[in-house]
Amino acid sequence: MNNTVFFLALLMETILVSNVVLAQFLGICPFLGVSRKLDSAIGMGVAVIFVLLLATAVTWPIYTYLLYPKFAYLQTLVFILVIAALVQLVEIFLARFVPALYKSLGIYLPLITTNCAVLGVTINCIDFEYNFVTSLVYAFGIGVGFLLAMVLFAGVRSRIDESGIPQSFRGMPITLIAASIVSMAFMGFSGIATGIFGISI
Numbered sequence: 001m002n003n004t005v006f007f008l009a010l011l012m013e014t015i016l017v018s019n020v021v022l023a024q025f026l027g028i029c030p031f032l033g034v035s036r037k038l039d040s041a042i043g044m045g046v047a048v049i050f051v052l053l054l055a056t057a058v059t060w061p062i063y064t065y066l067l068y069p070k071f072a073y074l075q076t077l078v079f080i081l082v083i084a085a086l087v088q089l090v091e092i093f094l095a096r097f098v099p100a101l102y103k104s105l106g107i108y109l110p111l112i113t114t115n116c117a118v119l120g121v122t123i124n125c126i127d128f129e130y131n132f133v134t135s136l137v138y139a140f141g142i143g144v145g146f147l148l149a150m151v152l153f154a155g156v157r158s159r160i161d162e163s164g165i166p167q168s169f170r171g172m173p174i175t176l177i178a179a180s181i182v183s184m185a186f187m188g189f190s191g192i193a194t195g196i197f198g199i200s201i
Contacts, residue, residue: 014141027117045147056139
Protein backbone atom coordinates (compact mmCIF):
# COMPACT_ATOMS: atom_id res chain seq x y z
CA MET A 1 0.00 0.00 0.00
CA ASN A 2 1.22 3.50 -0.84
CA ASN A 3 2.35 5.21 2.37
CA THR A 4 1.01 8.58 1.24
CA VAL A 5 -2.46 7.13 0.65
CA PHE A 6 -2.36 5.37 4.02
CA PHE A 7 -1.31 8.54 5.82
CA LEU A 8 -4.03 10.59 4.11
CA ALA A 9 -6.63 7.97 5.04
CA LEU A 10 -5.31 7.90 8.61
CA LEU A 11 -5.53 11.68 8.87
CA MET A 12 -9.09 11.72 7.55
CA GLU A 13 -10.05 8.93 9.91
CA THR A 14 -8.58 10.61 13.00
CA ILE A 15 -9.85 14.11 12.19
CA LEU A 16 -13.40 13.33 11.07
CA VAL A 17 -14.47 9.75 11.72
CA SER A 18 -12.75 8.91 15.02
CA ASN A 19 -12.61 12.48 16.30
CA VAL A 20 -10.99 12.35 19.71
CA VAL A 21 -13.67 14.51 21.36
CA LEU A 22 -16.83 13.89 19.37
CA ALA A 23 -16.41 10.15 18.74
CA GLN A 24 -14.00 8.87 21.39
CA PHE A 25 -15.15 11.31 24.12
CA LEU A 26 -11.60 12.01 25.31
CA GLY A 27 -10.49 15.49 26.32
CA ILE A 28 -13.99 16.62 27.30
CA CYS A 29 -12.83 18.91 30.13
CA PRO A 30 -10.93 21.45 27.99
CA PHE A 31 -13.49 20.98 25.21
CA LEU A 32 -16.28 22.23 27.46
CA GLY A 33 -14.18 24.65 29.47
CA VAL A 34 -12.24 26.58 26.83
CA SER A 35 -14.61 26.54 23.86
CA ARG A 36 -16.55 29.63 24.94
CA LYS A 37 -14.25 32.03 23.04
CA LEU A 38 -12.80 31.34 19.58
CA ASP A 39 -9.30 32.65 20.31
CA SER A 40 -9.00 30.53 23.47
CA ALA A 41 -10.33 27.49 21.61
CA ILE A 42 -7.76 27.91 18.84
CA GLY A 43 -4.97 28.47 21.37
CA MET A 44 -5.89 25.36 23.32
CA GLY A 45 -6.18 23.31 20.12
CA VAL A 46 -2.74 24.38 18.89
CA ALA A 47 -1.23 23.72 22.34
CA VAL A 48 -2.75 20.22 22.37
CA ILE A 49 -1.40 19.48 18.87
CA PHE A 50 2.07 20.54 20.00
CA VAL A 51 1.89 18.48 23.19
CA LEU A 52 0.52 15.44 21.32
CA LEU A 53 3.33 15.51 18.76
CA LEU A 54 6.00 16.09 21.38
CA ALA A 55 4.60 13.45 23.76
CA THR A 56 4.35 10.87 20.99
CA ALA A 57 7.86 11.65 19.75
CA VAL A 58 9.23 11.14 23.27
CA THR A 59 7.11 8.27 24.61
CA TRP A 60 7.34 5.99 21.53
CA PRO A 61 11.15 5.55 21.69
CA ILE A 62 11.05 5.36 25.49
CA TYR A 63 8.63 2.46 25.36
CA THR A 64 10.20 0.77 22.33
CA TYR A 65 13.83 0.93 23.44
CA LEU A 66 13.68 1.20 27.23
CA LEU A 67 10.46 -0.23 28.63
CA TYR A 68 9.61 -3.07 26.25
CA PRO A 69 9.47 -5.92 27.09
CA LYS A 70 10.75 -6.13 30.67
CA PHE A 71 9.29 -2.88 32.02
CA ALA A 72 6.17 -2.59 29.85
CA TYR A 73 4.02 -2.52 32.98
CA LEU A 74 5.46 0.94 33.77
CA GLN A 75 4.08 2.36 30.53
CA THR A 76 1.20 4.42 31.96
CA LEU A 77 3.25 5.82 34.85
CA VAL A 78 6.16 6.84 32.63
CA PHE A 79 3.89 8.34 29.98
CA ILE A 80 2.05 10.45 32.57
CA LEU A 81 5.35 11.79 33.92
CA VAL A 82 6.61 12.62 30.43
CA ILE A 83 3.36 14.38 29.48
CA ALA A 84 3.38 16.37 32.74
CA ALA A 85 6.93 17.55 32.05
CA LEU A 86 6.10 18.53 28.45
CA VAL A 87 3.00 20.48 29.51
CA GLN A 88 5.08 22.31 32.07
CA LEU A 89 7.50 23.33 29.31
CA VAL A 90 4.62 24.56 27.13
CA GLU A 91 3.22 26.52 30.08
CA ILE A 92 6.57 28.20 30.72
CA PHE A 93 6.94 29.03 27.01
CA LEU A 94 3.47 30.58 26.74
CA ALA A 95 3.85 32.53 29.98
CA ARG A 96 7.08 34.03 28.68
CA PHE A 97 6.33 34.61 24.99
CA VAL A 98 2.51 34.63 24.61
CA PRO A 99 1.20 35.98 27.94
CA ALA A 100 -2.23 36.95 26.53
CA LEU A 101 -2.92 33.36 25.43
CA TYR A 102 -1.47 32.06 28.70
CA LYS A 103 -3.95 34.18 30.68
CA SER A 104 -6.92 33.31 28.46
CA LEU A 105 -6.28 29.56 28.84
CA GLY A 106 -6.00 29.94 32.61
CA ILE A 107 -6.43 26.74 34.60
CA TYR A 108 -7.12 24.69 31.48
CA LEU A 109 -3.51 24.82 30.29
CA PRO A 110 -2.17 22.76 33.20
CA LEU A 111 -5.17 20.47 32.68
CA ILE A 112 -3.55 19.27 29.44
CA THR A 113 -1.45 17.17 31.82
CA THR A 114 -4.57 15.27 32.86
CA ASN A 115 -6.15 15.45 29.39
CA CYS A 116 -6.93 11.81 28.73
CA ALA A 117 -6.72 12.50 24.98
CA VAL A 118 -2.95 13.03 25.23
CA LEU A 119 -2.37 9.88 27.29
CA GLY A 120 -4.81 7.95 25.12
CA VAL A 121 -2.96 8.81 21.92
CA THR A 122 0.43 7.80 23.27
CA ILE A 123 -0.96 4.47 24.50
CA ASN A 124 -2.90 3.87 21.27
CA CYS A 125 0.27 4.28 19.22
CA ILE A 126 1.80 1.42 21.18
CA ASP A 127 -1.35 -0.74 21.20
CA PHE A 128 -1.89 -0.30 17.44
CA GLU A 129 1.80 -1.21 16.88
CA TYR A 130 2.42 1.88 14.76
CA ASN A 131 5.98 2.72 13.79
CA PHE A 132 7.47 6.09 14.75
CA VAL A 133 6.37 8.03 11.64
CA THR A 134 2.87 6.56 11.64
CA SER A 135 2.57 7.41 15.35
CA LEU A 136 3.42 11.05 14.62
CA VAL A 137 0.88 11.19 11.78
CA TYR A 138 -1.74 9.64 14.05
CA ALA A 139 -0.97 12.12 16.85
CA PHE A 140 -1.12 15.05 14.43
CA GLY A 141 -4.48 13.88 13.06
CA ILE A 142 -5.90 13.49 16.56
CA GLY A 143 -4.64 16.98 17.45
CA VAL A 144 -6.17 18.56 14.35
CA GLY A 145 -9.42 16.74 15.12
CA PHE A 146 -9.35 18.21 18.62
CA LEU A 147 -8.71 21.69 17.21
CA LEU A 148 -11.55 21.27 14.69
CA ALA A 149 -13.97 20.22 17.43
CA MET A 150 -12.91 23.18 19.60
CA VAL A 151 -13.35 25.73 16.80
CA LEU A 152 -16.69 24.33 15.64
CA PHE A 153 -18.06 24.20 19.15
CA ALA A 154 -16.85 27.73 19.89
CA GLY A 155 -19.04 28.85 16.98
CA VAL A 156 -21.98 26.83 18.30
CA ARG A 157 -21.60 28.30 21.78
CA SER A 158 -21.48 31.85 20.42
CA ARG A 159 -24.85 31.20 18.76
CA ILE A 160 -26.19 29.67 21.97
CA ASP A 161 -25.21 32.77 23.95
CA GLU A 162 -27.17 34.94 21.51
CA SER A 163 -30.29 32.77 21.67
CA GLY A 164 -33.15 32.93 24.11
CA ILE A 165 -32.48 29.74 26.05
CA PRO A 166 -35.01 28.81 28.75
CA GLN A 167 -33.68 29.43 32.23
CA SER A 168 -33.59 25.74 33.17
CA PHE A 169 -31.36 24.91 30.17
CA ARG A 170 -28.85 27.74 30.48
CA GLY A 171 -25.24 26.96 31.23
CA MET A 172 -24.00 23.40 31.16
CA PRO A 173 -27.30 21.66 30.22
CA ILE A 174 -27.61 23.39 26.83
CA THR A 175 -23.86 23.04 26.31
CA LEU A 176 -24.04 19.26 26.72
CA ILE A 177 -27.11 19.03 24.48
CA ALA A 178 -25.33 21.05 21.77
CA ALA A 179 -22.21 18.89 22.11
CA SER A 180 -24.27 15.72 21.65
CA ILE A 181 -25.88 17.14 18.49
CA VAL A 182 -22.49 18.09 17.03
CA SER A 183 -21.24 14.60 17.91
CA MET A 184 -24.17 13.00 16.09
CA ALA A 185 -23.47 15.20 13.06
CA PHE A 186 -19.93 13.81 12.89
CA MET A 187 -21.35 10.30 12.64
CA GLY A 188 -22.15 11.22 9.04
CA PHE A 189 -18.43 10.95 8.22
CA SER A 190 -18.41 7.23 9.04
CA GLY A 191 -16.81 5.25 6.22
CA ILE A 192 -15.55 8.32 4.33
CA ALA A 193 -11.90 7.19 4.41
CA THR A 194 -12.86 3.78 3.05
CA GLY A 195 -15.03 5.34 0.36
CA ILE A 196 -12.37 7.77 -0.86
CA PHE A 197 -9.17 5.77 -0.47
CA GLY A 198 -10.55 2.23 -0.59
CA ILE A 199 -8.82 1.16 2.60
CA SER A 200 -10.08 0.57 6.12
CA ILE A 201 -8.12 2.06 9.01
